[in-house]
Amino acid sequence: MHHLFMVTLKTEQSKRKQAFFWINAMAPLTSVILGSILVYMTHAEKHGVQVIGHLKKGLNPPSVSELGFGSPYLMTAIKAGATIGIISLAEGVAVGRSFAMYKNYHIDGNKEMIAFGMMNLVGSLTSCYLTTGPFSRTAVNFNAGCKTAASNIVMATAVMMTLLFLTPLFHYTPLVVLASIIIAAMLGLIDYGGIIHLWTIDKFDFFVSISAFLGVVFGSVEIGLIIAVTISMLRLLLTLSRPRTYALGNIPNSITYRSIEQYPAAANVPGMLILRIDAPIYFANTSYLRERISRWIYEEEDRLKSAGETSLHYVILDMSAVSSIDASGIHMLEEVRKNVDRRGLQLALANPGSEVMKKLDKSKMIEKIGEEWMYLTVAEAVGACNFMLHSCKSTSAALTNPAAVEPNTYDYV
Structure with missing residues (x-):
């Protein structure tokens, strides 16, 4: 709770005074450093505090030689890959459009699809996980004050340096600190005024918004997305089937x-x-x-x-x-x-x-x-x-x- 309060407080201060934007950007890193030092000095991991633990150093090895098309599980992999790809694409585009509406800019869905496809093609050759636009990491990046795609270059470089040289330092990082960073970023994305505005204008839109929110909170982004799309499709069919x-x-x-x-x-x-x-x-x-x-x-x-x-x-x-x-x-x-x-x-x-x-x-x-x-x-x-x-x-x-x-x-x- 202390870490969550500190991160949230720094975020609110940076919003009120733009000159203090660096406080918002440094708050997550400060929380990680202080949390790691505190756990190391008190040996809290021995008293039930969960930490990251051992992280293997180095970059992912190439996996081009491991590609095989003669496996008996090829069709199963294709079916699972197609399903995962569609869900990941839907999640990434939905997250992108959510932040686009929040900051009043436009994104091209076709370019988003090309970007996700190219990233996953390259990533599959270097032992990477499926690449998408996760809501939590996007929220943290946004909450830190990043505004352009150049932030991804800086972040990728920082991750690479961390994997090569700094992974032992994260051994004592408590998981609650990482959770507090994500929760603080999420709280900053809740638009209370927008919810009230939806209730005033259209009760059905309010119901769709709340249903999607509850689906994300108690399930996942995919569940919230499916709920919102399903309810919206039902409304569209009802409207078209009973035209005025x-x-x-x-x-x-x-x-x-x-x-x-x-x-x-x-x-x-x-x-x-x-x-x-x-x-x-x-x-x-x-x-x-x-x-x-x-x-x-x-x-x-x-x-x-x-x-x-x-x-x-x-x-x-x-x-x-x-x-x-x-x-x-x-x-x-x-x-x-x-x-x-x-x-x-x-x-x-x-x-x-x-x-x-x-x-x-x-x-x-x-x-x-x-x-x-x-x-x-x-x-x-x-x-x-x-x-x-x-x-x-x-x-x-x-x-x-x-x-x-x-x-x-x-x-x-």
Whole structure:
């Protein structure tokens, strides 16, 4: 606890006063030296204090000659190596991005993969362990004030000199000192303000963050990473399988159409139901969209009947947010078209994207709906439907009362 308190105290002092950055950098080394001297003088290793013990001097020997491809365990080694490589890469990239977000800089995932691959290829020829970006050592390096990759050169040189000449000096280094250095570095990475910010904005993001944190604390970085990725994937699938659909209305004195729920001033267009789909259409959400659109139509017809307003004639789907559609989505549109036809209504599509248009054209869906019912914007679709609606009313009135439109003899005078 004494070592942890000292390292943490020095870290906080260096954060408050940048001129004392060297204190933060020297605190871990000072703790190691003082701890080793204390154990040596008191013989604490004989009283239950765990120390590093004997360390073999020298660098790792070359292992090129030990590579063998005729071993009966080759396939087992390949399977285990592939699994370990994927997990190590995921851990390294995740750690890199965590520190990148913390210090507001960008990392390239492809370059990270190349770097890890080259390090492991070279390391496998010199008896090295698997190389990755461990969270604990990265945190210690960051906490010491390192800012560039040049720190890795200095660190590698220091490790090499230590392995060649200084390993006997670490015989009495207590493990609790090393643990306190790692714990102090970890505590400095906990962003309490960020956690509170997540709770304020999005409770689900807060839950993902806490779950990943608990997975790392009580398990490992890999477990925390798997938990975070799994929960995020489940949320993504849930969001895509239940996309948001809402009715649009006209903003007064404009040709702009917005959500009636979000903009109370937006008014329903008489005789039309304008729906916006806010996600790609694919097999996971087709059933939900089909039922949701049918419910919208049923509720709109029931509302118009109860209010005694103009009956529904057109259903316009705003597809500007639909970036892609698969075969199941096209089949869903076909079923919606048939359902609309059975109700005596007309379906129109507004602003489908280029990819969506290509698939609709290949599937002959445009021909089934009618090219004349495909529009660039919702405003154009509403204008065309209004024109058709008033034309039909005028024609119906003329057929009902021919005298109303019969030309008068005096009109030609």
